[in-house]
Amino acid sequence: MGKRKKTPSKSSQPSSIKSQAMTDANALKLTRCHTEEYDSQLQQKVDAVKALIPQAKDAAWEVHASPKTAFRLxxxxxxxxxxxxxxxxxxxxxxxxxxxxxxxxxxxxxxxxxxxxxxxxxxxxxxxxxxxxxxxxxxxxxxxxxxxxxxxxxxxxxxxxxxxxxxxxxxxxxxxxxxxxxxxxxxxxxxxxxxxxVREKLRIAGKDVNLYQLEGEFSQPNGRVCEKMVTWAARGGVRASSPHNAVDAQVERTQSSKNDLLELYCGNGNFTIPMSRNFRKVLATEVSKANTECARENLTANQVKNVQFARLNAKETADALQPDARPFKRLTEAAVDLSSLKLETLFVDPPRAGLEPAAIGLARSFDTVVYVSCNPETLADDVEQLSHTHDITHAAVFDQFPYTRHCEAGVLLKKRSGVDLSTVPEPRAREKKKSKRYAxxxxxxxxxxxxxxxxxxxxxxxxxxxxxxxx
Ligand SMILES: C[S@@+](CC[C@H](N)C(=O)[O-])C[C@H]1O[C@@H](n2cnc3c(N)ncnc32)[C@H](O)[C@@H]1O
The missing domain is CATH 2.40.50.1070 (OB fold (Dihydrolipoamide Acetyltransferase, E2P))
Structure with a gap:
């Protein structure tokens, strides 16, 4: 048996909390599910996201709610x-x-x-x-x-x-x-x-997707809402129950696509694997070595053959796709032949900080951009930068974080024809500021x-x- 300590050692207890009393009552507001307030809270988030993204005022909006209890994984x-x-x-x-x-x-x-x-x-x-x-x-x-x-x-x-x-x-x-x-x-x-x-099984557009998720690496925290987000993205921004003409439009956008998909920030392949059904080939990149390897295992687990994962950050991916790019060893190692790809759709699900300038520049060259974000403020900022070249046709709110101010949002952007990229302002880095409404x-x-x-x-x-x- 180990040595018992009567009082916690200094190193085991953060000093800032030692002198303060615990308050069960206050904890309730962070832990309870106030289900009677759920709908109005979600509506407030939807209103806030819509206000942040005026470019989506004419888009087809969807709202995807969470289970009201027991949602957090x-x-x-x-x-x-x-x-x-x-x-x-x-x-x-x-x-x-x-x-x-x-x-x-x-x-x-x-x-x-x-x-x-x-x-x-x-x-x-x-x-x-x-x-x-x-x-x-x-x-x-x-x-x-x-x-x-x-x-x-x-x-x-x-x-x-x-x-x-x-x-x-x-x-x-x-x-x-x-x-x-x-x-x-x-x-x-x-x-x-x-x-x-851990092993996960998601139901996406009528099919099961089996995923390993690594401890300590990113994975979506609300499984049921994750299924809705991935389904929305895989359908190109249209809900399965949408009117027939909307589904037809979506088929036109992605499902019958003979072209290729580029995904940045792909994590363990959570979106990649279901989205790959709609494309001839997919190149997906991610900065985390562990998650890139996990994504490859997930491909095998789902017997998907048209996807290549490479460990590149978003800027490296954008650099690699420049016409005069130096060869990237990690692309060669992953047997990626960029010249064989016809990349016309881009999918991004970046961290809270949103897209970096290189990724904005890259996105401007794509016909279709599907952008899912856990931070509607940086999403709004990036949408503003993409509004020089693209219009939003579909948008959605996904309530990944019930009873908090936070939510996930998605937009589907289509490039306007005839845009002269030389007239578009250079992508800018975002000011580092504390987000007021969401962060x-x-x-x-x-x-x-x-x-x-x-x-x-x-x-x-x-x-x-x-x-x-x-x-
Ligand atoms: C919001 S998560 C999305 C992951 C994945 N789409 C999913 O649903 O599980 C963002 C991912 O971006 C990766 N990441 C962070 N910074 C990056 C960068 N600069 N370039 C590429 N990937 C990055 C993180 O490791 C993380 O896996």
């Missing part, structure tokens, strides 16, 4: 150790509270059923075992619609050589029937699984495996992020 909670070692709670932070008061989370109805099942079991296991509990400062849950789960225990002490911890953690993982990941500074171990990942406050030092990632805990647990920041 990823959530992180900081662990609060009270004076007596075994008295533990999950806590989260109110993003609007400058003093960062820790709020005790008793339950989390926004989390999916599997997370709700696991939360008390993990807490009980930590309470009941000195070794598992010692300096465990955060618990992360990553689950899927098909019920596969990773539980991550994050420690403020080295666990790499702690055999006792490993034995106990492995036993816990088996009892809970989860993959368990232990993290401490510069160390990660996976127990009860072949890799730190959650980001604080804390965010050191990996060490001091608590306060900003991330707040965002992920309150549903206020896209999940992009989870590392």
């Amino acid at each position: 990823r959530c992180n909670f900081q662990v609060w150790h009270e004076a007596e070692g075994e008295k533990l709670h999950y806590v989260m932070y109110d993003g609007d509270n400058e003093k960062r008061t820790p709020l005790r989370v008793v339950d989390f109805p926004r989390g999916c059923a599997e997370t709700q099942r696991l939360m008390p079991l993990v807490l009980d296991a930590l309470r009941g075992d000195d070794v598992l509990r010692d300096k465990c400062h955060e618990v992360r849950f990553h689950t899927t619609l098909r019920g596969s789960s990773v539980v991550v225990l994050v420690y403020n002490r080295p666990i790499d050589n702690d055999k006792n911890w490993k034995t106990k953690a492995e036993k816990l993982a088996k009892e809970l029937k989860v993959v368990l990941v232990g993290r401490s500074s510069k160390f990660r171990i996976t127990l009860n699984g072949d890799a730190p990942r 959650g406050k980001r604080k804390g030092k965010g050191k990996g495996g060490g001091q608590a990632k306060k900003g991330k805990v707040e965002e992920a647990a309150s549903g206020g992020d896209s999940g992009c920041a989870v590392s």
Whole structure:
């Protein structure tokens, strides 16, 4: 048995929360599902997005709601150790509270059923075992619609050589029937699984898509809304139940496409694989090495043959596509022959920061741009830059983050004929400013495996992020 501490050590407890009392009542507003307010809150978001994007006033709009409860597939909670070692709670932070008061989370109805099942079991296991509990400062849950789960225990002490911890953690993982990941500074171990990942099955336009999602890499946090977003994008911006003529129009746009798709920011292939059905060939790029490899595994899992993934960031992709571009080793390694591609449709789902200037410049050369965004403010800014060349024909709001100010939005842009690109202003870099209406406050030092990632805990647990920041 490990050494029991009567009081939490300095390193296991962020100093900013030590002197403050926990407030269960305030926690409720971050954890409850006020279902009676759901519809009006969603309408406010829709109105706000429409106001931000006046270029879409004549577009065909869709609104895709979330399940009102149990919608969240990823959530992180900081662990609060009270004076007596075994008295533990999950806590989260109110993003609007400058003093960062820790709020005790008793339950989390926004989390999916599997997370709700696991939360008390993990807490009980930590309470009941000195070794598992010692300096465990955060618990992360990553689950899927098909019920596969990773539980991550994050420690403020080295666990790499702690055999006792490993034995106990492995036993816990088996009892809970989860993959368990232990993290401490510069160390990660996976127990009860072949890799730190979960398996997801999404239903997209009448077909199943099987995906691995990696722990610590981006994946969409609201599975049901994710299915709606991917379906919308794969259909080229038209709902299945739309009137027949709209579906015909969409078929014209993408499904009978004999041309090729370029995707930037592709992550694990979440959109790529379903969208690939509509194209002859697809080139999809992503900055994360781990997610690029995961995307390739996902291709195999779905027996998709017309997609190539390459680990390039958005600027590198734009550079590689310039007529006088230098050869990119990572494209050659991925056996990508750019000259064989006829790229006419671009799909982007960037992080909250939106498109960088190189990506805006690239987008202007595409006939069709499908743009999904977790930050309507940067989307609006990018749409303004694309409005010199493109018109919005379809737009949508996806309520990925119920009971928060945040939502996801999508637009489908069509290039106007006869635009002289030489008359269009150069793409500009965005001013770095704090987003007022949508962005959650980001604080804390965010050191990996060490001091608590306060900003991330707040965002992920309150549903206020896209999940992009989870590392
Ligand atoms: C909002 S996520 C979307 C991922 C994917 N579309 C999905 O649905 O899972 C944004 C992705 O962009 C990647 N990313 C961030 N910055 C990038 C950059 N400069 N160039 C390319 N990819 C980037 C992140 O690793 C992340 O996978």
